[in-house]
Amino acid sequence: xxxxxxxxxxxxxxxxxxxRQTVPRAPSIVRWRAPSPSWxxxxxxxxxxENPGLAGAAGIIRDLAGHVHLAYKFALGTxxxxxAELTAVWRGLELALTHGLAxxxxxxxxxxxxxxxxSRASGKWEVQHLIMRIVRLQQLLVVDVQHIxxxxxxxxxxxxxxxxxxxxxxxxxxxxxxxxxRHSLT
Numbered sequence: 001x002x003x004x005x006x007x008x009x010x011x012x013x014x015x016x017x018x019x020r021q022t023v024p025r026a027p028s029i030v031r032w033r034a035p036s037p038s039w040x041x042x043x044x045x046x047x048x049x050e051n052p053g054l055a056g057a058a059g060i061i062r063d064l065a066g067h068v069h070l071a072y073k074f075a076l077g078t079x080x081x082x083x084a085e086l087t088a089v090w091r092g093l094e095l096a097l098t099h100g101l102a103x104x105x106x107x108x109x110x111x112x113x114x115x116x117x118x119s120r121a122s123g124k125w126e127v128q129h130l131i132m133r134i135v136r137l138q139q140l141l142v143v144d145v146q147h148i149x150x151x152x153x154x155x156x157x158x159x160x161x162x163x164x165x166x167x168x169x170x171x172x173x174x175x176x177x178x179x180x181x182r183h184s185l186t
Contacts, residue, residue: 030151034064035105042092042106043153046084047160055079056163057088058156061101069101072171073163085110086130088160089117089145093137095171103142109150109157117145 035041044059055076061069074091076084089106096104108114115121120131137143150157162168 044088045156045160046088047164048081055084058159059092073159075167085113107148
């Protein structure tokens with residue numbers, strides 16, 4: 001509800017403004033969830049500094065213990081946030097297939113991307129092309145796409161923003177990564 005109309009909701013309604021009354025929810029802890037045994041977890045994120053603007057895509061593949069097997073960030077030039085998010089999923093699945101890191105739980109913080117993948121929606125060529133590539137990779141891998149809260153996706157959010165702002169591309173394998181599962185990865 002807007003604080004400007006807090007004391008006069010009736011007058012706001014007469015003027016055509018409608019505010020839903022929100023009931024405060026109890027806070028909950030949001031954190032990274034480990035995958036099931038023998039599964040890997042792929043967290044992805046895309047970033048567009050404007051929409052459209054300089055864009056980047058990133059992801060991290062971890063195991064049950066939280067060990068990072070692979071991390072990546074790709075500079076995308078100019079693009080939209082949806083294209084960046086879809087590219088992050090596509091690149092992650094492509095790298096997982098190449099390195100034998102499956103089955104996968106793919107966690108995405110963009111509900112739009114999840115809906116696009118579930119419906120296999122048609123639209124702009126760039127979006128449809130990425131969806132087709134992702135679907136093809138899903139057929140080759142065992143993949144479960146799930147939503148993750150943005151607050152639990154902090155590492156890849158940082159990597160995607162860095163890829164966009166610096167236009168930097170890099171893929172790191174487990175032997176080049178210096179972090180331990182005890183350190184916070186969110």
